[in-house]
Amino acid sequence: MPGTNLTREEAQQRARLLTVDSYGIDLDLSGAQEGGTYRSLTTVRFRSAEAGAETFIDLIAPTVHEVVLNGTSLDVDSVFKDSRIALAGLHEGPNELTVVADCAYTNTGEGLHRFVDPVDEHVYLYTQFEVPDARRVFASFEQPDLKATFEFTVKAPEGWTVVSNSPTPEPADHIWHFEPTPRISTYITALIAGPYHSVHSSYEKDGRSVPLGIYCRPSLAEYLDSDAIFATTRQGFAWFQEKFGYDYPFAKYDQLFVPEFNAGAMENAGAVTIRDQYVFRSKVTDAAYEARAETILHELAHMWFGDLVTMEWWNDLWLNESFATYTSIACQADAPDSRWPQSWTTFANSMKTWAYRQDQLPSTHPIMAEIRDLDDVLVNFDGITYAKGASVLKQLVAYVGKDEFFQGVQAYFKAHAFGNTQLSDLLGALEKTSGRDLKAWSKAWLETAGINILRPEIELDEQGNVSSFHVIQEAPALPAGATGEAVLRPHRIAIGYYDLDENGKLVRTVRMELDVEGERTAVPFPQNTPRHAVVLLNDDDLTYAKVRLDEESLRVVTAHLGDFEESLPRALSWASAWDMTRDGELATRDYLALVLSGIAKESDIGVVQTLQRQVKMALDQYASPAWREVGLTQWTDATLAHLRAAEPASDHQLAWARAFSATARTPQQLDLLQGLLDGTETIEGLAVDTELRWAFVHRLAAVGLHDEEEIAAEYERDRTAAGERHAAAARSARPTEEAKAEAWASVVEGDKLPNAVQEAVISGFIQTDQRELLAPYTEKYFAAVADVWESRSHEMAQQVALGLFPAIQVSQETLEATDAWLASAGPNAALRRLMTESKAGVERALRAQEADAAAAV
Numbered sequence: 001m002p003g004t005n006l007t008r009e010e011a012q013q014r015a016r017l018l019t020v021d022s023y024g025i026d027l028d029l030s031g032a033q034e035g036g037t038y039r040s041l042t043t044v045r046f047r048s049a050e051a052g053a054e055t056f057i058d059l060i061a062p063t064v065h066e067v068v069l070n071g072t073s074l075d076v077d078s079v080f081k082d083s084r085i086a087l088a089g090l091h092e093g094p095n096e097l098t099v100v101a102d103c104a105y106t107n108t109g110e111g112l113h114r115f116v117d118p119v120d121e122h123v124y125l126y127t128q129f130e131v132p133d134a135r136r137v138f139a140s141f142e143q144p145d146l147k148a149t150f151e152f153t154v155k156a157p158e159g160w161t162v163v164s165n166s167p168t169p170e171p172a173d174h175i176w177h178f179e180p181t182p183r184i185s186t187y188i189t190a191l192i193a194g195p196y197h198s199v200h201s202s203y204e205k206d207g208r209s210v211p212l213g214i215y216c217r218p219s220l221a222e223y224l225d226s227d228a229i230f231a232t233t234r235q236g237f238a239w240f241q242e243k244f245g246y247d248y249p250f251a252k253y254d255q256l257f258v259p260e261f262n263a264g265a266m267e268n269a270g271a272v273t274i275r276d277q278y279v280f281r282s283k284v285t286d287a288a289y290e291a292r293a294e295t296i297l298h299e300l301a302h303m304w305f306g307d308l309v310t311m312e313w314w315n316d317l318w319l320n321e322s323f324a325t326y327t328s329i330a331c332q333a334d335a336p337d338s339r340w341p342q343s344w345t346t347f348a349n350s351m352k353t354w355a356y357r358q359d360q361l362p363s364t365h366p367i368m369a370e371i372r373d374l375d376d377v378l379v380n381f382d383g384i385t386y387a388k389g390a391s392v393l394k395q396l397v398a399y400v401g402k403d404e405f406f407q408g409v410q411a412y413f414k415a416h417a418f419g420n421t422q423l424s425d426l427l428g429a430l431e432k433t434s435g436r437d438l439k440a441w442s443k444a445w446l447e448t449a450g451i452n453i454l455r456p457e458i459e460l461d462e463q464g465n466v467s468s469f470h471v472i473q474e475a476p477a478l479p480a481g482a483t484g485e486a487v488l489r490p491h492r493i494a495i496g497y498y499d500l501d502e503n504g505k506l507v508r509t510v511r512m513e514l515d516v517e518g519e520r521t522a523v524p525f526p527q528n529t530p531r532h533a534v535v536l537l538n539d540d541d542l543t544y545a546k547v548r549l550d551e552e553s554l555r556v557v558t559a560h561l562g563d564f565e566e567s568l569p570r571a572l573s574w575a576s577a578w579d580m581t582r583d584g585e586l587a588t589r590d591y592l593a594l595v596l597s598g599i600a601k602e603s604d605i606g607v608v609q610t611l612q613r614q615v616k617m618a619l620d621q622y623a624s625p626a627w628r629e630v631g632l633t634q635w636t637d638a639t640l641a642h643l644r645a646a647e648p649a650s651d652h653q654l655a656w657a658r659a660f661s662a663t664a665r666t667p668q669q670l671d672l673l674q675g676l677l678d679g680t681e682t683i684e685g686l687a688v689d690t691e692l693r694w695a696f697v698h699r700l701a702a703v704g705l706h707d708e709e710e711i712a713a714e715y716e717r718d719r720t721a722a723g724e725r726h727a728a729a730a731r732s733a734r735p736t737e738e739a740k741a742e743a744w745a746s747v748v749e750g751d752k753l754p755n756a757v758q759e760a761v762i763s764g765f766i767q768t769d770q771r772e773l774l775a776p777y778t779e780k781y782f783a784a785v786a787d788v789w790e791s792r793s794h795e796m797a798q799q800v801a802l803g804l805f806p807a808i809q810v811s812q813e814t815l816e817a818t819d820a821w822l823a824s825a826g827p828n829a830a831l832r833r834l835m836t837e838s839k840a841g842v843e844r845a846l847r848a849q850e851a852d853a854a855a856a857v
Helices: 008-017 218-223 226-244 286-302 314-334 343-358 374-378 384-400 402-416 423-434 439-446 551-563 567-582 588-601 605-622 625-645 651-663 667-678 690-702 708-717 721-733 737-749 755-765 768-774 777-791 794-803 812-825 829-855
Strands: 018-028 037-048 055-058 063-069 072-074 084-087 093-104 111-116 123-128 149-155 161-164 175-177 191-194 197-205 208-216 253-258 271-275 453-460 465-474 491-500 506-516 520-522 534-539
Touching: 008 018, 008 055, 063 084, 093 111, 123 253, 123 271, 149 161, 149 191, 161 208, 197 218, 197 226, 208 218, 208 226, 226 253, 226 286, 226 314, 226 402, 253 286, 271 286, 286 314, 286 343, 286 605, 314 343, 314 374, 314 384, 314 423, 343 384, 343 567, 343 605, 374 829, 384 402, 384 423, 384 439, 384 491, 402 423, 423 439, 453 534, 465 491, 491 551, 506 520, 506 534, 506 551, 534 551, 534 567, 551 567, 551 588, 567 588, 567 605, 567 829, 588 605, 588 625, 588 829, 605 625, 605 651, 605 829, 625 651, 625 667, 625 829, 651 690, 667 690, 690 708, 690 721, 690 755, 708 721, 721 737, 721 755, 737 755, 737 768, 737 777, 755 794, 777 794, 777 812, 777 829, 794 829, 812 829
Parallel strands: 018 149, 208 253, 253 271
Antiparallel strands: 018 037, 037 093, 055 084, 063 072, 063 093, 111 123, 123 191, 149 175, 161 191, 197 208, 453 465, 465 520, 491 506, 491 534
């Protein structure tokens, strides 16, 4: 939307001028059932450092009725433009501003999102304000360092529940008046309203009782496993309060599972919103429960890091998200009686893979990114901000020591409670507790971009004993278009030496830690010692680097990858193989062979599911087109064999059923899907429940065996919000010109779909089996994307820009079309970044296809 940006310089200028004391926010939501707009009345009390100064307050609203500054009514037409209300002639000291406006409900997941549940036809509302969307609901100084107290008053329909940051009061005449919050930032205020179902409990510690609440729509209540969610929450409370040395800082803690949520969750103070797909309607694997638990703990960690102490500006977003990611994984790994002590395996297998991918794009940036304005931060919720940052924090903990790290964190919270900070505040606290000078560390790790590669260089004497061992560090050149220079960094790593035991298991027999500096680091090694079967650099995954195996280790791992006794070294080896495939160092056909040889021995279900996704991506994008169908046939046959061989009713069986349904291709395989769907075929232990049925329907629609009649019949079985999304995706997946044209028009030419439905249509539209059918949409995409970006909200525009990019058209022509568009369209920095990232994916796929073709020669 035009006129909605805010620069860092503007924010700094406003922060120097203003101190915000309080907001009083009065919202009339009594007409929510009809939608449209609602009345918003905001009273802001703030102080100015200068008499007669000028500034502005942020607001996005269809209509502003009244603006009163210090008792004087301002001319709305003169002071309100785009997203700003100009404020001139401020008093030195106290000022009071009142703004009366009609604000709009949204269906984009930004501002105040309005959703109608097709099950009960009731309306459910929730807010989502990060990064700059509190201004869609009330007039606000929309930047994280202008903290204030917030006092909400809400008029709601009869029978509704209203939840905010403060404890929920008893309503009077359908009016809910909340006590003022502590001083917090605008983006973590929240309002959730509707006839929500709720379950309540408490966390008890040292005489203090913190009320806990879990909310969802009544149509999901039968699936809400509140006991498990409360158990994870209490585990987090106990662990974080001990490690952070600071009691939970708010009066209560509610977790609200809300519909059509764009992200995984949001850390609103005391009122966390979470996507309601985490209320599982059907059987899921343990990996899904682990991911949900990590999300719960991530948001709980934010109550301290982000909400209690908040970044001054969005360039420290990485620290906010990385800290929550690192501590949530650490809590899962270390908390007593944790269900997922192997959480660092999951982190290495998924989060770090995301980071490595992001760090090799032209848009790679230092962890501490330069955030010039809101457009920059909106596209910066990426693998560097979350996963690389968390990986580097893990390295920092190894560098300074775990006890010293948390002692520094405790001092940091005590010194800056309810305030704003910069990175230097945290590093200063850690320097005091650890005695380490972190300036050089910070410069190397946080202020530079790119990734290092660590390789073992092992020399043997004539007797086959190790005569020398060095770790070789490389700093590959940054991708074309990236800013900065590649650098070598200091790494604290563990080296694991593994040997095969009498049972054929690869067991770690020696572990050592050392600091890696520069290009060559000598590894202390006893003289006249035979080499071990596998030498694994970065064992225990302490640092952030791509790791390669020496020739002998690679030979053993290729034959025995599934035989590692522990899950983490397996995950590290799998990740290394995947990275080599993406880099064109390992042909896709060889990666497939490696997975097929070892996946049956992989016990960690999260690793299994990641391998399934990666194999499918490799075959679709990185395989030589001439060989691709051969590879897909091998993989599909294997998925069916594993499905039939899996233990009945196990997580592995469900994972293989989903993998098979994603790629079934022969008439016999598709007949089996149809038979499982209509009950004429069964596989012992496999429950073909709601979500699995939709997976089968999606595939049958994509290959042309299900049309509107069958999709509509399935939707009749599941007339829910999830069913609506699945039906939309299935319709969009059909392999006909008419289906594609209809889907395209609904997303690109229309602008009425809710965010979640638009996302579903896009996901169905792109089918890798339909490259020829979709080829004409490359030109249509480039003709439309600029207008979509200019006319839609950020979330909706980004869905289109990323989701409909012709990534499956892996060709030089796609690269040339992208370059031509970039040269002619003149996109802003945010859209240019998304387009160059997508182009880089096609370039990588082309290189990998060439490597795969070369392997056949």
